[in-house]
Amino acid sequence: MAEQPLTRAVLWLERTAPLAAEAETGLVAVLSAPERARLDRITSAKRRAEFLAGRLLLRRLLAGTFGGDPFGWVLSAPDDLPPTVLSPANGVHLALSHSGEWVAGALSATPAGLDLETPGRPRDTLALAAAVCTPDERAHLAGLEGPARDAAFRERWTLKEAWLKRRTEGASPGRLAQVATCLGDGGDAWTWADAGLTLAWVHEGGLPAWFRPGPFGDRPPAAWRVADSGGH
Known part of the structure; x- marks a missing residue:
């Protein structure tokens, strides 16, 4: 994975359902231990879909920006804060938000609000x-x-x-x-x-910069x- 500086934030807006469906067939098996523990506490189907969609979106955004396999990125899963990259360490800040049928994620060199x-x-x-x-x-x-x-x-x-x-x-x-x-x-x-x-x-x-701008x-x-x- 390239260790290149992030000179401009990158933002991706996508529909939740397709990402969640893909995540169920591949991502669930490679979630980090904190993500797995948080997923196991979710009882709502809607919240589960949002969680998995966001995790897949961020991994694809990281891989699309820095290179490598999306599943090679290891993320944290705090309840009330944005996720962080646990491995490989590169200092990038993550932002994530869900509403309705949409999910948005961003990467930035300094903290961003989304x-x-x-x-x-x-x-x-x-x-x-x-x-x-x-x-x-x-x-x-x-x-x-x-x-x-x-x-x-x-x-x-x-x-x-x-x-x-x-x-x-x-x-x-x-x-x-x-x-x-x-x-x-x-x-x-x-x-x-x-x-x-x-x-x-x-x-x-x-x-x-828009990675994918949605509507x-x-x-x-x-x-x-x-x-x-x-x-x-």
């Missing part, structure tokens, strides 16, 4: 915003209606989650409300969004500025 969100059941968007958004964000959402309001809230929620993931912090409502988002260049945060999927990326190294193709992302009143 989050996916798909529309769920109908909910009171303004009530949620009251708990997790700043006054300016709530005012913006109040000026929108219906699907436009829901999409705008989902985009900001995803961005806040990605911001905190880069810091390996939990996303409590109070903490989310400390992360203020505003459209505009000059930050290190971006989103891609359509009617069925929103993806947020936060990284000091800028935009990633977004060559579409440029929206750029954001983020201010964190709770950061240290």
Whole structure:
């Protein structure tokens, strides 16, 4: 496996089901001991598929970037943190997110925040915003209606989650409300969004290279500025 420096982050967006089906026939037998232990604790078929799809995606992304056999990479499996590469050691940072029928994974030289969100059941968007958004964000959402309001809230929620993931912090409502988002260049945060999927990326190294972009193709992302009143 090549020991070459990673000069730009690499991001892959893919559907979960095909990856999970492939993983069941090959990857399960070569999972690391931590991954096997975590898989054995999963009782939901959906969560099992997400876990296996993410593990296969990351291995293929590592092999596609650095070379070698995807099954030659050994990964950790912490419950509340991104996986790490246990072997071969190369200092790369991993990011992983699932939502709906999609999974996304990324490699970067420094920590990155990655989050996916798909529309769920109908909910009171303004009530949620009251708990997790700043006054300016709530005012913006109040000026929108219906699907436009829901999409705008989902985009900001995803961005806040990605911001905190880069810091390996939990996303409590109070903490989310400390992360203020505003459209505009000059930050290190971006989103891609359509009617069925929103993806947020936060990284000091800028935009990633797409390994596979899923439904977004060559579409440029929206750029954001983020201010964190709770950061240290």
